Amino acid sequence: MSTPEQANSTDAAKRRAAVWAASQVEDGMKVGLGTGSTSALVIEEVGRRVAEGLRITAIATSEASQKQALGLKIPMSDFAHLPQLDLTIDGADEVQEGTLYLIKGHGGALLREKIVAIASKKLIIAVDPRKLVKTLGAVFTLPVEIVPFGFETTMRRLKDLGFDCELRMNDDGKPFVTDGQHYIAHCKLPQVGFDAKQAAEKLKATVGVVEHGLFLGMASKVVIGGPEGIQVLEAAR
Numbered sequence: 001m002s003t004p005e006q007a008n009s010t011d012a013a014k015r016r017a018a019v020w021a022a023s024q025v026e027d028g029m030k031v032g033l034g035t036g037s038t039s040a041l042v043i044e045e046v047g048r049r050v051a052e053g054l055r056i057t058a059i060a061t062s063e064a065s066q067k068q069a070l071g072l073k074i075p076m077s078d079f080a081h082l083p084q085l086d087l088t089i090d091g092a093d094e095v096q097e098g099t100l101y102l103i104k105g106h107g108g109a110l111l112r113e114k115i116v117a118i119a120s121k122k123l124i125i126a127v128d129p130r131k132l133v134k135t136l137g138a139v140f141t142l143p144v145e146i147v148p149f150g151f152e153t154t155m156r157r158l159k160d161l162g163f164d165c166e167l168r169m170n171d172d173g174k175p176f177v178t179d180g181q182h183y184i185a186h187c188k189l190p191q192v193g194f195d196a197k198q199a200a201e202k203l204k205a206t207v208g209v210v211e212h213g214l215f216l217g218m219a220s221k222v223v224i225g226g227p228e229g230i231q232v233l234e235a236a237r
């Protein structure tokens, strides 16, 4: 549990990162809008710039972000009309130092986020400093989106592969359902000898798994908001 002062400084850090990320949107761009509390600040800032005359078209990564963007009168579209995006801005649950590998999906939006990210020329990730980790899984579990039919057997197979997972539940005791009508399994990652690429391959090959929250080699830049400014990390290419 964070103190009110810590919560305020985290909010300020997120906002700094969000404002910088939103400043990377240029006139005429086709933009992907992420999901989560940091992305909500990005959308707010993009909306403010649109109200000032910035001309863009956007695609959202969740129903919540779509609703927020429409409320701010950001022109929204879809993949029938925009085959490729110039830039997507999103948040992350963890960013691994050095590799800029990400864990995403604690807001339940990883599938649409990945579809939008891979359709974008660039992906900018905006975070507060708590998100930076040395080892993926150090703080957060890995969300894995699974098909509801037979989820019990899918989760047993995940366990056999070494992923210790729990089904994400709502407060009412029912499973959390994503925008794509799937369930989410939250999986603990081993902290010693974890190979992210191998894990991603194993998860993709598991029948019943729709997508996982490992975003490897996808982030072009990560902007970290801090107490006084921002730090921008660039992916080594």
Ligand SMILES: O=C[C@H](O)[C@H](O)[C@H](O)COP(=O)(O)O
Pocket (backbone or CB within 6 Å): 034, 035, 036, 037, 038, 039, 090, 091, 092, 093, 103, 104, 105, 106, 107, 108, 109, 110, 113
């Ligand atoms: O599904 C949700 C997303 O991956 C979010 O971008 C991630 O959970 C980070 O959210 P927040 O900015 O609220 O920490």
